[in-house]
Structure formats: structure tokens, C-alpha cells
Amino acid sequence: MARLRDPDTGCPWDVAQTFGSIAPYTIEEAYEVAxxxxxxxxxxxxxxxxDLLFQVVFHARMAEEQGAFAFADVATAIADKMERRHPHVFGDHPNRNDHAQWEAIKASERAGKTDPSALAGVAGxxxxxxxAEKLQKRAARTGFDWPDPQGALDKIHxxxxxxxxxxxxxxxxDEIGDLLFAVVNYARKLGIEPExxxxxxxxxxxRRFRHAEQAGGDGFVGLPLDAKEALWQAAKRA
Incomplete structure (x- = not known):
């Protein structure tokens, strides 16, 4: 990465990149992992x-060029964080399943930051x-949550x-946004990941549309809606 970013002998494209220009690629690579x-x-x-690791290296190299931090600092920071948040694994805490302690440690970390809100750190x-799901989960940790799924379902209606x-x-x-937020909340209450x-x-x-499209052949676009619906139903049965 250092050679790719070398101003004299590196790749012009890599040299020209910034944190902002690389960020979309980082997001894309994470989705490709998923x-x-x-x-x-x-x-x-x-x-x-x-590919995703390369994105981490890319960001770390740009930060190192600015004197901010290097790749080793990134690895050290996450290792330290995991040890700090898992005293029941790396320390002497007797309960290996104490999730409440994990949450308490995270809350104490947030309290020491500029924005102490329970919603702080949910990336925009x-x-x-x-x-939406992450914001709702954060709020729920404070007790701001429906007691059961029915309240979330009523909110959808x-x-x-x-x-x-x-x-x-x-x-x-505005209201469609509220509706989508409510649907996410209901899914969360049912234990379903909305994403x-x-x-x-x-x-x-x-899958179904491609099946109907293929069945309709070259004339699919010109078919009346009822004919397309029939192909769609056939695709569902298939």
C-alpha cells in the first residue's frame, strides 16, 4: 500500500484517493462479504x-501519511477493546454469559465521550x-421500548x-418514513433482522420476475397487466 501511494512511483489512482473517496468502496466490499x-x-x-482487508489497509496508510495512526495501531486498538469488554473471558469474572456487563462497559465508554447519548456512535x-434497527436497539437498552410486539404492530396500523x-x-x-420505521420496530420485536x-x-x-420475464419472451413488455400477473402467479407456483 505504501508503494501504491508513493507520489513518485506509485499508482496515480491510488495516490489521488482520500478517506472520502475510498469510503464507498469500503461499504461495497463489506456488502460483498455479506x-x-x-x-x-x-x-x-x-x-x-x-478485498475488505485491503480497504482497512488503505485507510490506515492514508492516516499514517498524515501522522495520525498506522495499521498496527488499528489492530492494537481493537484487540484492547475486545479484552476490555470481555473481562469474563480475559479476566477473572466468573460469569462467561454476563451480557449485562458487556452493555455496562460499553455504556461507561460512551459516558467518557463528547456525546454521551445512548444513540451515539450509530453511523449516519x-x-x-x-x-433504524440499531437506533431502536440502543433506545431499547434505556427502557424506551414496547413491552411486546403488539404495541409495535398497532403503531404500523x-x-x-x-x-x-x-x-x-x-x-x-414523512409518513412513509414513519411507517418504515414502525415496520423495522415490529420486525425487531419478532426477533427478525429487517435488513x-x-x-x-x-x-x-x-427470481420470480426473471421467471415471468423469460416465460413472456420478447413480448413481455407489451403484454397487458393481467397477462403479466398470470405469468407472475405461474412463477410463484414454480
Whole structure:
């Protein structure tokens, strides 16, 4: 990475990059790791983990050039954090399943930072669905949560009614956002990861649509909606 970033002999593209320009690639590589995990392709997982590791090295090298930190500091920091948060493994704590202590340690770490909120540190760049779930989990740790799934389900019905009652685009956008947030909350209360659920729905839609599209042949686009619906139902049965 140091050679790639060398101003005189390195790669012009690598030299020109910044933290901001590389960040989207880092996010993309993380999703490709997740995709390899989902498909169970170990060869792909090996390759994608390498790509993701390269992103870490890239960021660390740019930081080192600025005198901020180096790759070794990144590795040391995460190792120290894991030891600090697992005294029941690395220390003398008798209860290896004490999740409450993990949360207490994280809370004490947040208290020492500029923003002591329970919501601090939930990255703004996360996909909105994932960030909604993380915000809700953080809030739930403080006791701000429905006691059971029914409260979250009732909120969905309430938000649906507010979407229907909206009178302009701004209101509809706002209420649709509230509805999506409520759906995420309900999924969380059911123990379902909303991001994974939506990925599954996306994959299912793509699979069925491709089946219907192929069955319709070259004339699929010009078919009337009822004919497309018939092909869609056939794809579901298949």
C-alpha cells in the first residue's frame, strides 16, 4: 500500500484517493462479504475478506501519511477493546454469559465521550433500514421500548392511516418514513433482522420476475397487466 501511494512511483489512482473517496468502496466490499456469507461460497468469502482487508489497509496508510495512526495501531486498538469488554473471558469474572456487563462497559465508554447519548456512535452512513434497527436497539437498552410486539404492530396500523390521510408529497414522504420505521420496530420485536428479511424479499422478487420475464419472451413488455400477473402467479407456483 505504501508503494501504491508513493507520489513518485506509485499508482496515480491510488495516490489521488482520500478517506472520502475510498469510503464507498469500503461499504461495497463489506456488502460483498455479506453476500458471500449468505451464499455460503467459501472461495468468494476468502476473496471478499481480502478485498475488505485491503480497504482497512488503505485507510490506515492514508492516516499514517498524515501522522495520525498506522495499521498496527488499528489492530492494537481493537484487540484492547475486545479484552476490555470481555473481562469474563480475559479476566477473572466468573460469569462467561454476563451480557449485562458487556452493555455496562460499553455504556461507561460512551459516558467518557463528547456525546454521551445512548444513540451515539450509530453511523449516519449506514443503510437507513439497518440504522433504524440499531437506533431502536440502543433506545431499547434505556427502557424506551414496547413491552411486546403488539404495541409495535398497532403503531404500523396507526402510521398506515397517517399515510392515507397525508395531503401532499412532503407529508406522504414523512409518513412513509414513519411507517418504515414502525415496520423495522415490529420486525425487531419478532426477533427478525429487517435488513436480512428485505434482502430475502428482493431475491425472491428478482427470481420470480426473471421467471415471468423469460416465460413472456420478447413480448413481455407489451403484454397487458393481467397477462403479466398470470405469468407472475405461474412463477410463484414454480
Amino acid at each position: 453476500d458471500a456469507c449468505e451464499t455460503g461460497d467459501m472461495a468468494a468469502l476468502r476473496d471478499e475478506l481480502g 452512513a449506514l443503510p437507513a433500514l439497518m440504522r 396507526e402510521e398506515l392511516a397517517e399515510v392515507a390521510a397525508a395531503t401532499n408529497e412532503a407529508e406522504r414522504t 436480512a428479511a428485505l434482502r430475502g424479499a428482493n431475491a425472491k422478487f428478482e
